[in-house]
Amino acid sequence: MRKLLFAVIASTFSFSAMAGGHADWFKEAGAPYKGTVLQGVAENTPPGQFAGEVLAKEFEELTGIKVQLENTSWDQMYDKAIKDMEANSGIYDFVYIEQDIVYDYLNRDFLVNITEGLANNPDLQAPGVSLDDFTTFIDYFKDGSGDVFGVPMEAFIKVYLYRKDLFERADAKAAFRAQYGYGLSPATSFDQYRDNAEFFTGFCAEQGMECWGTTVQGHTGHPASTYEFLESIAPSFGLYNWGVNMDSYQSCVENGGQLNGGRAKAALNFWTQLLPFAPPEALQSTWSEVGSSFAAGRAAQGWVYGENAAWIATDAERSAVVGNVGVMLPPTAPGVMTQAASGNGYIGYYDGGAYGIPHSSKNKEATMLWLQFVALNEHQADWAIAGGRITHKGTYSDPKVIAVDEQADGYFTLMRDTGFLYAGAPPFPFHGAGRGAIDPFIYSALAGEMTPEEALDGACAALDQVMADLGYQN
């Protein structure tokens, strides 16, 4: 279906339409690089597929520059990109930079300064491309002086999805009120979330339905579970920046951190206690499986990445719950929303990524053309529909996006209006090393081998050790 959708989009819009009124400029600017093959590597997400299957073809037709985009798994993408940049081998002309890894890449000087590159090559500056058109998400890909090192190609928030059809059932409402003494509704508090999860697990079983009360992105051998905890559950309990004291780079309470503090322990207890109400595949689920489980109708509610929210709500070929998806902000602990609104906290993860050019690229000029092509306003609405992502301010008001927004219960509107409550990952250059230290403890807590308290005590000690080893603690 996705391929069909992409094919339809590709055939519906000729390249001149796709490139707006700038087709001639791209033709001319691309002429010196005709025949060049640009290699890219990115995570295999719906927006990445659109770039590879639609935009790359349009770009090649216009310029004669071929774009070979290797959309692969998250782990493989990092493995390939980082090895290439470390070895300076120049295999890839552009790489996907996830928001959380950008500090690592900038710290290691992997990336070309795009602002500087375009300023030094005025002939390569495409008309119709303005950095001012982007949402504030582009700020994550700027250095201290405001220069851009990555062109955002996807951005979304992690939202609370729920099954409207289940929540609106009269028999479910009556049974819930009888059991809990208050009305059934999508969760706005953690107690309510837990009650909903418990209730629907029992209700579905009674009705003979293959569904459970909640999703849990709880893979016990994949970082996805650590991410769900650190970037969604913990912030909604008021634990920010992984509980790391940003001045001293300590995470244990006894050293001034928060990772094994009360909020963190409450968050991990809440999350692990949801497991009995999650589909059996929860402990082997990453973000992809959570999206698939929800789309298959196997969960009544859950934290789901926005990149999946749009297709779950609208693509009947892939989703069994089209027309029945509700979208809301996730529940938060008292005070968290106020902190987020004032910029002193956040309620979850503003996720996404950009395409950047490694210093090792052998085709930097041609790649700059490609990145500007990707950034054209004309592509953004179709890309948003195909991938549930929005990187340009103007995309929200596009009629096509508004139509999909209605089908998706206002997901795009929610993202526009409440995106400021979310935040990207903390600016840790040691992101991967730090997360890798925490992973086994989260896995053990999910598997029941450790209590949440033991796990967080161990996790903060391991994280502190890594930060000490790397020289961040004075």
Added chain:
Amino acid sequence: MLSKNKTGWLLLSPTIIILVLVGLVPFFYVLYVGFFKWNPLAVDPSMQFEGFGFNYRRLIFDQVFLESIWRSIKFAFVTLFFELTLGFLLALSLLSSFPLKSFFRGVHTLPLVIAPIVVGSIFKLFTVQGLGPLPHILKDYFGYTLNYGLNADQAFWMIVIMDIWHWTPFVTLTLLAGLSALPQDPYESAKIDGANNFQIFFYITIPMMIPVLIVVIFIRLMDSLKIVDEIWMLTGGGPGYATRFTGIHIWKEVFEKRFYGLGSAMSILYLYITIVICWILYSVMASRGKDED
């Protein structure tokens, strides 16, 4: 003579150059890096020499690393035992004729041609909770809950079963080749002397098969000790540390956490342990072979 030698060295030189480039140079580089404190994510990303024993001293007290070695050794010997036993039985059965023997041999060999990462995927699809058929069958017909995302023992044994499924055909085929090549005279003499099948197997077949067994054991032992792909796909090393074998542990330290110096030291230490294990095993088996002679 000298000219003959020159020609020989000339012909061998491409092989020698390739071996040096892809074998010795990386090995000595890893050995060299293992003496440094080096992580490009650090405040000081340069290589810092802190004494030859810096990383190795740390590893001696690294509980997670030591446990991963113990786990890997346990895995290697458990799988070796089952693969050898099953492989020998299958090889013996394939010596005799039975209906559909060729078909069975073909099907039995299929796992060998599948890439390890694909084997991991197959097992994942087959066994994943909620979606794979095996947990359903075990639950519905035997009341047994299979959830290796939760249960550490199940995760370990699932990987053992996967490895047995993947590699027993290799053992079977190699032993079958060895069995087929055994001389028949000792068997005929033994039968004339009144030996039973049990005695023939333990006193004639096994001793004569020792050279083949040594080869099989070495190959399988070394392969098992460096297993990564299948585990990566099936459990990712979890739950917790349950299936974090040394190969996975080194990968995570080097490529996730970027501890290049420490990871290199781990690799060298693990190589040393592997060589020691193989050497001990070889000594035992070789002396056993001599005794039998």
